[in-house]
Amino acid sequence: xxxxxxxxxxxxxxxxxxxxxxxxxxxxxxxxxxxxxxxxxxxxxxxxxxxxxxxxxxxxxxxxxxxxxxxxxxxxxxxxxxxxxxxxxxxxxxxxxxxxxxxxxxxxxxxxxxxxxxxxxxxxxxxxxxxxxxxxxxxxxxxxxxxxxxxxxxxxxxxxxxxxxxxxxxxxxxxxxxxxxxxxxxxxxxxxxxxxxxxxxxxxxxxxxxxxxxxxxxxxxxxxxxxxxxxxxxxxxxxxxxxxxxxxxxxxxxxxxxxxxxxxxxxxxxxxxxxxxxxxxxxxxxxxxxxxxxxxxxxxxxxxxxxxxxxxxxxxxxxxxxxxxxxxxxxxxxxxxxxx
Amino acid sequence: xxxxxxxxxxxxxxxxxxxxxxxxxxxxxxxxxxxxxxxxxxxxxxxxxxxxxxxxxxxxxxxxxxxxxxxxxxxxxxxxxxxxxxxxxxxxxxxxxxxxxxxxxxxxxxxxxxxxxxxxxxxxxxxxxxxxxxxxxxxxxxxxxxxxxxxxxxxxxxxxxxxxxxxxxxxxxxxxxxxxxxxxxxxxxxxxxxxxxxxxxxxxxxxxxxxxxxxxxxxxxxxxxxxxxxxxxxxxxxxxxxxxxxxxxxxxxxxxxxxxxxxxxxxxxxxxxxxxxxxxxxxxxxxxxxx
Numbered sequence: 001x002x003x004x005x006x007x008x009x010x011x012x013x014x015x016x017x018x019x020x021x022x023x024x025x026x027x028x029x030x031x032x033x034x035x036x037x038x039x040x041x042x043x044x045x046x047x048x049x050x051x052x053x054x055x056x057x058x059x060x061x062x063x064x065x066x067x068x069x070x071x072x073x074x075x076x077x078x079x080x081x082x083x084x085x086x087x088x089x090x091x092x093x094x095x096x097x098x099x100x101x102x103x104x105x106x107x108x109x110x111x112x113x114x115x116x117x118x119x120x121x122x123x124x125x126x127x128x129x130x131x132x133x134x135x136x137x138x139x140x141x142x143x144x145x146x147x148x149x150x151x152x153x154x155x156x157x158x159x160x161x162x163x164x165x166x167x168x169x170x171x172x173x174x175x176x177x178x179x180x181x182x183x184x185x186x187x188x189x190x191x192x193x194x195x196x197x198x199x200x201x202x203x204x205x206x207x208x209x210x211x212x213x214x215x216x217x218x219x220x221x222x223x224x225x226x227x228x229x230x231x232x233x234x235x236x237x238x239x240x241x242x243x244x245x246x247x248x249x250x251x252x253x254x255x256x257x258x259x260x261x262x263x264x265x266x267x268x269x270x271x272x273x274x275x276x277x278x279x280x281x282x283x284x285x286x287x288x289x290x291x292x293x294x295x296x297x298x299x300x301x302x303x304x305x306x307x308x309x310x311x312x313x314x315x316x317x318x319x320x321x322x323x324x325x326x327x328x329x330x331x332x333x334x335x336x337x338x339x340x
Numbered sequence: 341x342x343x344x345x346x347x348x349x350x351x352x353x354x355x356x357x358x359x360x361x362x363x364x365x366x367x368x369x370x371x372x373x374x375x376x377x378x379x380x381x382x383x384x385x386x387x388x389x390x391x392x393x394x395x396x397x398x399x400x401x402x403x404x405x406x407x408x409x410x411x412x413x414x415x416x417x418x419x420x421x422x423x424x425x426x427x428x429x430x431x432x433x434x435x436x437x438x439x440x441x442x443x444x445x446x447x448x449x450x451x452x453x454x455x456x457x458x459x460x461x462x463x464x465x466x467x468x469x470x471x472x473x474x475x476x477x478x479x480x481x482x483x484x485x486x487x488x489x490x491x492x493x494x495x496x497x498x499x500x501x502x503x504x505x506x507x508x509x510x511x512x513x514x515x516x517x518x519x520x521x522x523x524x525x526x527x528x529x530x531x532x533x534x535x536x537x538x539x540x541x542x543x544x545x546x547x548x549x550x551x552x553x554x555x556x557x558x559x560x561x562x563x564x565x566x567x568x569x570x571x572x573x574x575x576x577x578x579x580x581x582x583x584x585x586x587x588x589x590x591x592x593x594x595x596x597x598x599x600x601x602x603x604x605x606x607x608x609x610x611x612x613x614x615x616x617x618x619x620x621x622x623x624x625x626x627x628x629x630x631x
Binding site: 232233234236237238239240241242243244251252255256259329330331332335 | 397399428429430431432433436437439440441444445446447448449450451458459462495497498521
């Protein structure tokens with residue numbers, strides 16, 4: 001089976017998962033108590049207005065028919081109108097998703113960029129003071145949730161010492177034309193390097209708060225994997241051939257240890273999407289997680305389904321990417337695919 | 341100290357410190373290997389043979405709780421007088437090692453060709469990938485690997501145990517070391533493959549005049565291979581001499597027990613040997629062949 005076939009296979013199974021998710025969330029959203037038409041129209045609306053609204057929303061149809069209608073619209077790329085914002089759900093998602101993705105991806109990069117080297121360092125000096133220090137710090141970062149770190153970081157680095165802005169994605173004085181919604185890309189596309197720096201400046205604190213527990217977990221996992229690798233005869237052989245400790249750590253022990261770490265980091269990415277909510281609230285980050293909670297409280301059926309679907313799709317894509325990275329790193333998987 | 345010897349060990353002691361005191365595991369070992377000589381160190385598990393090889397390799401000295409005393413001289417240089425970095429410089433160039441299980445000793449995420457390249461860079465830091473490949477292919481032919489190119493492009497898990505063993509022998513000898521340490525080579529392989537690879541190894545070290553310290557628990561295996569044998573029991577050398585002398589006239593009770601542990605076609609099943617005997621602690625017997 002070639003890489004392409006495998007990729008298509010994964011894509012197909014992801015579609016099936018997505019359809020399952022859509023069913024689940026579609027039905028669950030309708031089971032939550034409360035009449036969406038009544039919530040949307042407010043307590044002073046007349047009974048007739050509510051009945052008419054129920055009619056337009058197809059809420060009087062059997063639930064199976066409702067789902068069929070929803071799937072018909074979805075096939076045309078239409079997720080319906082949000083009762084919360086009175087705009088097409090697709091438009092809302094296009095506006096809020098990039099902000100969240102930018103935050104989560106940046107946090108993911110931080111997780112890998114800090115977590116893996118810290119773990120490698122810890123494993124190389126296992127049992128000595130750098131290891132103990134890293135283990136204490138990473139235990140702290142793992143044991144407190146992201147929003148606690150967010151509050152702490154805002155207090156220390158934005159309030160007491162104003163090194164970073166407290167809220168927002170970019171300096172208010174700047175207007176950047178909306179192209180992709182990713183400010184890091186849009187500012188560069190507009191040739192606004194000052195805007196790019198401002199966007200990064202705004203991104204660092206929330207992304208760091210979000211990634212801290214992931215960094216800790218990645219570091220602890222990499223350390224454990226590397227210590228297991230250090231027990232292998234292959235590392236003793238590298239020592240017998242006189243390679244320096246740094247070279248053994250960075251090359252001979254790091255690469256085999258990376259494989260299990262990477263799989264877990266892929267799963268952590270999903271946790272980042274979930275944790276992003278409180279971090280977005282604290283930093284007033286105009287992202288999808290904040291939007292998602294808003295629409296759930298409003299019982300905005302179309303927007304709930306749309307948000308959940310897009311988050312599931314992001315998670316599935318992240319997992320496919322991680323799978324491929326693992327198969328590139330691990331020759332056993334790569335070669336067994338080529339053979340079969 | 342004899343500068344003409346490749347390896348000269350005098351009164352080597354090793355102890356491990358722990359919270360309850362220190363435990364001595366080597367009680368003053370004397371051993372020597374002449375240039376081009378093949379010497380075997382034979383003993384049961386836990387007798388101290390592997391730690392001896394790690395001391396010669398220079399890695400045991402870096403273990404935090406280990407205390408090494410006595411004199412280990414490699415080609416006239418006292419290892420104790422070298423810094424850790426200088427001992428490391430000897431490894432992979434002047435001293436090389438072969439391990440018990442070739443399939444797990446070769447790093448599974450690197451191709452054999454890349455491993456050869458890394459090893460060659462220990463002696464020739466600027467060697468190119470192409471040249472490394474050529475040299476590796478040449479030495480693989482010396483260990484009777486016909487399709488060297490395929491092997492170089494493979495990972496260790498794609499090759500058989502015997503093939504990996506040949507690769508490891510070739511890798512250990514490619515930098516023309518003065519001393520080869522072989523720690524139970526091929527014990528993880530089946531006996532016929534072990535015999536084949538050992539005879540390849542013997543031919544190659546003979547041709548390159550490499551000195552070998554061969555560590556084994558199996559007297560039968562070393563009979564074909566070694567010029568001289570040291571028998572080690574619980575951290576003491578109990579008997580040493582030329583291979584023929586040890587096999588024809590074993591004098592020490594422990595050597596006799598070891599020899600009778602080799603199964604024979606003519607023998608009557610599993611031999612009945614005492615696991616511990618006071619006589620095993622008898623004084624050392626030398627066959628008067630000190631070089």
